[in-house]
Amino acid sequence: MTSFPIEVKDLKYTYDGRKFAVDGISFSVKEGEVFGMLGRNGAGKTTTIRILSTLLKRTSGSVEVLGMDPSTAGNRIRKRIGVVLQDESFDFTTVEKAFDVYGFIWGVSKPERDKKREALLKTFELTDVRKKRMWDLSGGQKRRVQVAREFMHDMDLLFLDEPTSGLDPIARRNILNMIKDLTKDGLSVLFTTHNLEEADYLCQRVAIMNNGKILASDTIDALKTGYNGLKTVEVKISGDQVGAESMFSKVTSGRVEPPIEDGLPYRIVTENTQETMQEIIKLAVAESVQIEWLNVRAVSLEDVFISTIAGGA
Ligand SMILES: Nc1ncnc2c1ncn2[C@@H]1O[C@H](COP(=O)(O)OP(=O)(O)OP(=O)(O)O)[C@@H](O)[C@H]1O
Ligand SMILES: [Mg+2]
Structure with missing residues (x-):
């Protein structure tokens, strides 16, 4: 197996022949790593995943998935990848059956299917709902089945498009830990999420996308090092x-970074937290502005994300 399960160079894609949804991106994913694609709604993450997982044919650029070209080696690639898409699928079966059908499609033997299903039902805490029909599940339960059944077959590369959306914090943590464990055995993962704390926890490297372009791509540590010695003072x-x-x-x-939504704090990225806090309090008194709370913390991936998007917009 190639040591770069994904290699993308100057990839472009347009849905309508006018605007590029993916506008010349280049990146590679290493074997055994979780690579995170982060970006605002409409940045081009799902489009990229669709191209790499052979569901869409690229407009231009070069792409290698497991050393093959997805536009010509679709069948061979599909045998070795797993894909959990963002869009909800329509399922008319029970939870148990959904696992079985999936395993069957992948050519997994009946005893092996039974064994895998039982283990996955347990890991994803779906045992209580195993007899229920998919449409009777809660949103988060359905999402868990959609992610879990992908593990009915073995693969070298897994695409996960917002796998944790709608999951409660414990289910979320379980899935992240399971993915982490699988990468120890060499599985490579391309992962998208809007939860930057979870990206920080799971990914070795990330790409921050906006408007079809990659604005920054590196290890999370390296991205944060750009902020070396800096701290964030939050003021609500x-x-x-x-x-x-x-x-x-x-x-x-x-x-100063203003709040991105009502109700969130102002954030001040600073070298000298002491000086910033004193300045804030002095200004608040002078301007008769009432502070609800004030907090000092290390720079987070979210700070990096917001500054990158603001700087590149
Ligand atoms: N089937 C489609 N036909 C036309 N345009 C599309 C289609 N799917 C996506 N787009 C457009 O392509 C751009 C990229 O969409 P994409 O779904 O890749 O974004 P995303 O980064 O996955 O966003 P999100 O975080 O909301 O899932 C958007 O401007 C979107 O409107
Ligand atoms: Mg998407």
Whole structure:
């Protein structure tokens, strides 16, 4: 097996012949690693996964999946990959049957199917609902079946498009740990998520995408090192105060990132947290802005993500 199960160079894809949904991206995934594709809605993550997993033919660029070209070696590639797509599939069977059918399609023998199904039902905590029809499951239960049944067959490379969306925190953690374990045996994973804490936990390397382009790609540690020695001071303002914007525009001790959504704190990336906190309190008093809470923490992958998107937009 090649040591780069995925190699992509200058990949482009357009759905309508006008706009590129994927606009010249290059990256590679190493054997046994979890590579995370991060990006805002519409960035081009799912489109990239569809191309690599042989569901869409690229417009241009070069792509190698397990050393083969997905546009000509579709069948051979499909035998060795697993794909969990973002879109919900329609299933009319029971949970048990969904596992069995999947194993059958993959040519797994009946005794082996039974064994795998039992283990997966347990790991994914689906034993209680095993007799239920898929459409009677909760959203998160259905998602668990969709992810779990993919493990009915062996594979070298797994594509997971938002596998944890809708899962509760414990189910989420179980799935992440299971993926982590499988990579120890050499499985390579291309993974997308909007949960950056989970990307930080699971991925060795990530690519941050926006508008069809990769804005940054590296190990998470290296991306954070760009912020070496810096800390994030978070400041939550009580309610919706008119003076807040003017107050933060006067901060000079660090770089201010306004909240991306209502109700979230302002974030100030700074070298000197002491100075920043003093400055914030002084400004808040002067501008009569009330602070609800203030917090100091290390720079997170989310900080890197937001700055990268803001810088590259
Ligand atoms: N079937 C389609 N036909 C036309 N345009 C599409 C189609 N699917 C996606 N697009 C467009 O391509 C772009 C990239 O979409 P894509 O689904 O790859 O984004 P994404 O990064 O997976 O987003 P999300 O985080 O919301 O899943 C978007 O602008 C989207 O509107
Ligand atoms: Mg998507």
